[in-house]
Amino acid sequence: MLDAKDMTETAAVAHGLPPRDEDGNLRADFVDRVAEAIAAADTALLRDMVGDLHEADLGELIEALDSDLRPALIELLGADFDFTALIEVDDSVREDILEELPPETVAEGVRELDSDDAVYLLEDLDKEDQAEILDQLPPPERVALARSLDYPEDSAGRRMQTELIAVPPTWTVGHTIDYLRETAELPDRFYEIYVIGSDQRLLGAVALDRLLRTRRPVEIDELMDPERHRVRATDDQEAVARLFEHYNLVAAPVVDGDDRLVGVITIDDVVDVISEEAEEDIRALGGVKSDEELSDTVWTIARGRFNWLLVNLATAFLASSVLGLFEGSLEKMVALAVLAPIVASQGGNAATQTMTVTVRALATRDLGHANAWRVIVREALVGLVNGLAFAVITGVAAFAWFRVPELGIVIGLAMICNLFAAAVGGIAIPLVLHRLRVDPAVASGVFVTTITDVVGFFSFLGIATLWFGLK
Template identity: 70%
Template sequence: MAEDMDVAHSAEASMLERFPMRDEDGEIRAEFVDQITRCIKANDTPFLRAVVAELHEADLGDLIAALEPDDRVSLVEMTGTDFDFSALNEVDDTVREEILEELEPETVAEGVRELESDDAVELLETLDEEDQEEILEKLPPSERDVLERSLEYPDNSAGRRMQTEFITVPPDWTVGQAIDYMRDAPNLPDRFYEIYAVDKAQHWQGAVPLDVLLRARRPVPLAELIDEDRRRVSVLDDLEEVARLFGKYNLVAAPVVDTENRLVGVITVDDVVDVIEEEADEEIKALGGVTSDEQLSDNVWTIAKGRFNWLLVNLATAFLASSVLGLFEGQLEKMVALAVLAPIVASQGGNAATQTMTVAVRALATRELGASNAFRVVLRESMVGLVNGIAFAVITGVAAVAWFKIPGLGVVIGLAIICNLVAGALGGILIPMVLERVRADPAVASGTFVTTITDVVGFFSFLGIATLWFGLE
């Protein structure tokens, strides 16, 4: 251990060159985590400070997640001002809350002061109001006011996620004046892509991209370069709509204005990437009946409680599907093959419906599916269900005849599969569309309803056709 420390403290190479964090697959090396843990236990503050100072915020977040809960807090406290608090936005909400609750408000406040406003708001918004207020009280009034205003905007709004650090200039300046101002200004944003022209009351006048600014001669008036039609967003715009705007128009930054058209912030592409990842995460979880706030770091009771309600709904729909089998109890007793093959029909319909539902939910989320093309898409999915239904009817029918040596059974199961795959395609597209129309989340509720439809239609069509075909009573 002592030999490791001597090597670590050598200035011949960076700390991460001597102690690589990741392996060739990009995963965190267990040896690296063990080394950090040993240094925390040994109170080796110089080593920890040197490592933390070299880590990117995302890597630091991964390291925090890999440590034991007690060691996480110790790492933050021991590294002091070298710790980048934006790394806490890279970990699960549960982990972040646990760390912030253990730290002194003064420590958190000092860390928040080093962050850009959007990162600071993201850090604070997961805390309850009492903890937020306790931390905000430790900040200077001007900084506190900015964060409080941002926290007052609705969740998932542009105002909540915007960065309040941006550059404004009068529209009557020249290019040279604007460049000189940016060279001399002490508190420029860490990164920016354009400057904004505003009047004395901070009303929006237009934007000048940096590439346009730097190509122009110094005497050129900014008024000649200002893009008055620059796409901008309102503080109340939903973040999903903002993300779609960025994707549609290839934006890297968008100014944010309030209800009186005053410039109050800017949203950059890194924020939008986070929004897209969060929305994708929520949709994937919703399709599986998992709550959006479930985290890998949650305990067993929290996860079980979050999943219970949806499993209860599934149980109720399963009883509904099973009740269809009860209607044909006599037929099932007379021909065991029906009981053996019925789940195949229901399963094929369920799988086909899931495929259609996944495409439909995604298309609704991205606004690719709407009233203008709904009929065409529904017809297309129905035809896909029919084509696949015919193909699998032949395959399953041949297999059923070969298995049970009953020629008519192949026809029965083939017709049932065609019915259920078409029903699954219709249910997979129509149910999400109906839920979207009544302002329910298609991703959350579609799965259970669609599965119920394919189970009910599958059992009923198969056993009903069998009853008619074989004349069973």
């Protein structure tokens, strides 16, 4: 516990202490000062130090603090704490904090958030915890959040913001502008006005720039775009992201099954979706669970990675069993044991290149039935060209190493076979898995690696056995 003198010195140091260094990293001494202020329950100093931080910086600070200090920081700041910062932290960190805070505190913070951020904050909590927090909210806010939480995970309904501006088609431009100026309960940022009928069905949208450039007496229905791109609340968030990308959208209205306007999705939500999906694909290619976080415990991470490593071990035994078929050949020519892993490894790397491009093309819908065969042929030719190139390189290297000309020819032929198989397998396996509705990002790697190992070992040792007459 700091005494009065220590607190005075801490305050003096804290004032003017920038949270980040010249490289943009969070300063360790700044984190230490904040931790000391929390331990001393110095609310005034905390407000001076972190009160003006951007929510992203505040979220990074929260992750840098010890777990027992995080809820204390929030409770000490009280109404001055921006709950948007909790959107910026790892899921496991956020869940631990929310479980430690009283439901009343969380409910008060949720009320200050946009509805999409509030849903994101609550969606990973247990149903009981969600209900306990929702019970603390006024009925209109409670009903809106509960409805959003009822939509499927990763759907537009979970991502949408229910705060929007909707007007009837009979209003004039002047009436609409006056409404925007005089109404306090409006979204912080909006890009277009939505036009709805008496039954709440979406009729169209009016962009803000067009609204402001039009004379006041003009009616809204003369300005609205009735063909405005809209999304269903049940649409998958990846489909929504592709819609935004394809049509260069900034915002899109969200409707229910009866075409009634229920929310809006904006570009900041879509950027988050694109980032999350890309990160998920990258992790899946490495056999890492999509929800693994840097803040997870050793046991959680080890348990999450174990099953996929076990599958890889089984396929590794399968590939190694090919070596057993040529045990006699390996005993008679040690050079084969030295060179065989080179062929398999080169094939694995080539397959990974093809597989990465294929999985990403499937995710972005750039690869489909219309162009699948053309791309397969192209990748096969790429594998053949690279196979020929590396056949020459490895053949010369093998000859220089072991001074056996025939060995260079053998490894060259094996390299051609394996790089061709790697290219075909790298695209064919993800396509087959996609057709079977299995995520190719998750399952492709182990199958492709097994194929390249088996083909690499079998082609090299098989050709060597035939060429040298080994038994």
